[in-house]
Amino acid sequence: MTVELKELGFNVGHRRVGRLMSQNRIQVFRTHKYKATTDSAHNLNVAPNLLDQDFGATGPNQKWAGDITYIWTREGWLYLAVVIDLYSRRVIGWAVSNRLTKNLAIRALQMAINLRRPPKGYIHHTDRGSQYCAHEYQKILRQHDFKVSMSGKGNCWDNAITETFFKTLKAELIWRQTWQTRRQAEVAAFNYINGFYNPRRKHSALGYKSPLAFERKAA
Secondary structure, three states, X not given: XXXXXXXXXXXXXXXXXXXXXXXXXXXXXOOOOOOOOOOOOOOOOOOOXXXXXXXXXXXXXXXXXXEEEEEEEOOEEEEEEEEEXXXXXXXXXXXXXXXXXXXXXXXXXXHHHHHHOOOOOOEEEEOOOHHHHOHHHHHXXXXXXXXXXXXXXXXXXXXXXXXXXXXXXXXXXXXHOOOOOHHHHHHHHHHHHHHHHOOOOOEHHHOOEOHHHHHHHHO
């Protein structure tokens, strides 16, 4: 909030902003507790954890991370899969479905590949859910020479960047209203990712720049 106000020309500090927010009853919307949704009860091959909670990168396309979350609507669950470039925190691939399947994860991955045309040999990290261990998903990774990395069993911290994105999405958008239809939630998620999160939302880890601005600065 302080950074945004300074960019608008207001000479304010953190304490003054905090005081004004308190006086006007403006509160931070707290996230809910983490809930595990990974289906790791399968006999598919699991890759080692090459990422090892090292989320830093010196440039784009060195480390990607993928994950899936859920959004409740009055029609039922809507599942959202994303792929994030860890260098800039930019969402580079995403897909939604009313079913939690491998095809959902594959569509998000293919969007990221089509957008970035990545070089060979970079890390692609996910949890060890059946969607990511599926033969079809792993085949695509092999075709593009990914170094496949997976989280430890039941350890959400191994994929902390995607978990943080999902908590941010839900706190800033999803939990603020009741979604009548899956289509309504899908459109809102699209507008959030492409209209706000990637081009405008600032991250302290990026020097208070948005993902797109951080990538442009590095180019």
